Amino acid sequence: MYVAVKGGEKAIANAHRWQADRRRGDRRRPELEVSQLTRQLPLAVDRVMAEASLYDPELAGLALKQASGDLIEAVFLLRAYRTTLPRLAVTVPLQTDAMQIERRISATYKDIPGGQILGPTYDYTHRLLDFLLLAEGETPGPERSDRPLDPCPQVLELLDAEGLVERERDDGSEPVDITQEPPGFPADRATRLQMLARGDEGYLLALGYSTQRGYGRNHPFAGEIRQGPVEIEIEVEGYDAPVCIGEIVISECQMVNQFSGSREEAPCFTRGYGLAFGRNERKTMAMALVDRALRAGELGEPIEGPAQQMEFVLAHADSVEASGFVSHLKLPHYVDFQAELELLRRLRREHAERQAATTSTDSGEARA
Amino acid sequence: MTQIQRQRVLALTPREHLETLWDALGIRVDYRPTRGPETGMAMVRGRIGGTGRTFNLGEMTLTRASIVLIDGTPGDGWVRGRDKSHAELIALVDACARHEHWQRRIDAELIAPLADELAERREAASRTAASTRVDFFTMVRGE
Numbered sequence: 187m188y189v190a191v192k193g194g195e196k197a198i199a200n201a202h203r204w205q206a207d208r209r210r211g212d213r214r215r216p217e218l219e220v221s222q223l224t225r226q227l228p229l230a231v232d233r234v235m236a237e238a239s240l241y242d243p244e245l246a247g248l249a250l251k252q253a254s255g256d257l258i259e260a261v262f263l264l265r266a267y268r269t270t271l272p273r274l275a276v277t278v279p280l281q282t283d284a285m286q287i288e289r290r291i292s293a294t295y296k297d298i299p300g301g302q303i304l305g306p307t308y309d310y311t312h313r314l315l316d317f318l319l320l321a322e323g324e325t326p327g328p329e330r331s332d333r334p335l336d337p338c339p340q341v342l343e344l345l346d347a348e349g350l351v352e353r354e355r356d357d358g359s360e361p362v363d364i365t366q367e368p369p370g371f372p373a374d375r376a377t378r379l380q381m382l383a384r385g386d387e388g389y390l391l392a393l394g395y396s397t398q399r400g401y402g403r404n405h406p407f408a409g410e411i412r413q414g415p416v417e418i419e420i421e422v423e424g425y426d427a428p429v430c431i432g433e434i435v436i437s438e439c440q441m442v443n444q445f446s447g448s449r450e451e452a453p454c455f456t457r458g459y460g461l462a463f464g465r466n467e468r469k470t471m472a473m474a475l476v477d478r479a480l481r482a483g484e485l486g487e488p489i490e491g492p493a494q495q496m497e498f499v500l501a502h503a504d505s506v507e508a509s510g511f512v513s514h515l516k517l518p519h520y521v522d523f524q525a526e527l528e529l530l531r532r533l534r535r536e537h538a539e540r541q542a543a544t545t546s547t548d549s550g551e552a553r554a
Numbered sequence: 555m556t557q558i559q560r561q562r563v564l565a566l567t568p569r570e571h572l573e574t575l576w577d578a579l580g581i582r583v584d585y586r587p588t589r590g591p592e593t594g595m596a597m598v599r600g601r602i603g604g605t606g607r608t609f610n611l612g613e614m615t616l617t618r619a620s621i622v623l624i625d626g627t628p629g630d631g632w633v634r635g636r637d638k639s640h641a642e643l644i645a646l647v648d649a650c651a652r653h654e655h656w657q658r659r660i661d662a663e664l665i666a667p668l669a670d671e672l673a674e675r676r677e678a679a680s681r682t683a684a685s686t687r688v689d690f691f692t693m694v695r696g697e
Contacts, residue, residue, distance in 0.1 A: 241614035274594035274616050282604045288683050304686040334680035340604055354606025361609045376609035383611050430562035432634030461600045
């Protein structure tokens with residue numbers, strides 16, 4: 187247990203000053219601007235926004251700079267800032283089918299209306315270091331087609347006229363908001379998705395991977411992955427229709443998984459869903475795998491793998507909570523440890539006394 | 555053009571560009587803020603599977619402003635992010651557009667060109683995406 191301590195102000199101030207100096211680095215080199223981070227490290231910025239659960243690229247870039255590039259620290263900073271802002275509105279649910287497509291692929295259907303759009307991606311690169319980036323060279327602008335994209339409808343809604351894939355329908359229910367009420371277990375799917383959306387990518391990736399390796403296998407296919415800006419609307423009193431406040435970039439992953447059925451319902455493919463702020467494709471794929479794994483109970487599957495254990499998965503997904511609890515071990519635990527020392531010394535004393543008593547009895551028996 | 559259509563175009567236009575075009579329009583009118591501008595958050599909602607039950611994805615920053623013109627005409631503005639002058643300028647345009655003599659000019663000389671530019675930006679982005687459209691061929695195994 188941690189017991190509060192006092193003092194050390196000067197040393198702490200000096201330590202922070204040194205950290206700021208380290209962050210600034212060699213003064214002969216220009217200082218990094220936040221706008222450079224948001225423009226040239228956009229995927230780091232997107233990850234910080236997604237896991238902080240606050241979409242604001244400039245603030246995420248600032249957090250990244252302030253944290254010297256430590257992503258988890260940056261997430262913590264942005265999450266903490268979040269608590270200083272009032273909630274002004276709840277948006278109309280995102281219409282991901284109205285996204286301005288930058289990337290859209292399906293691994294289940296080859297020929298899809300609108301086509302397979304690779305967008306900006308590291309897929310199909312050879313993962314060879316590009317030494318040209320060490321030199322200052324010009325980067326050519328993107329290629330442009332003569333014609334814009336054809337409409338890209340949602341693959342799973344469109345191509346499944348036979349009803350082979352489970353459909354998601356809105357029952358009009360109001361979702362729980364974990365920022366207003368702490369989640370309890372078992373948590374419903376909407377609550378789980380809110381928790382997964384802010385979950386640490388590395389953690390979700392490992393859990394998703396574990397399902398592929400057999401710990402709660404769910405036979406996934408990437409039904410559709412899409413990325414791009416979507417317009418955001420809010421309801422405003424006195425207006426007869428929702429009001430657009432701008433656009434944000436999001437990533438979505440629709441997994442199609444192994445089928446289930448029952449006496450009443452014909453077998454059909456089930457689904458897992460991933461959605462995240464920014465260009466966070468890997469995160470949404472992992473999220474969709476874990477979302478599907480957490481539906482095991484509802485779909486009557488045996489719960490055998492760690493990724494299927496709801497409380498375990500959800501209670502440890504948030505890097506702010508996890509790093510907070512792990513990091514508190516660094517704080518002075520002198521009193522607590524002193525008590526442990528006392529206890530251990532007493533146990534060892536008692537142990538020694540017992541040993542001594544046994545030895546003298548043994549030697550006594552030997553003499554007899 | 556409705557108030558909601560105007561608000562959309564104004565929110566989707568970068569602030570500096572909007573300021574330039576607004577200044578060029580030459581509508582000068584005194585106003586005072588009645589609320590904000592204030593920055594807060596909107597909770598962004600998604601739908602399970604894109605079409606199903608709603609869930610809370612996470613929050614985004616949002617700034618709103620309300621003003622009144624000197625003659626008492628109110629105006630409101632909302633914009634993603636933390637740019638207070640952007641929200642206030644949207645509110646000012648909203649208020650001015652409630653006057654019939656300004657409305658026609660605002661729609662014709664501000665909103666319509668901005669809507670065209672927005673459409674052009676989106677078309678350019680769409681053509682860029684279209685250049686990465688790929689056709690995969692399925693190979694027969696052993697080929």
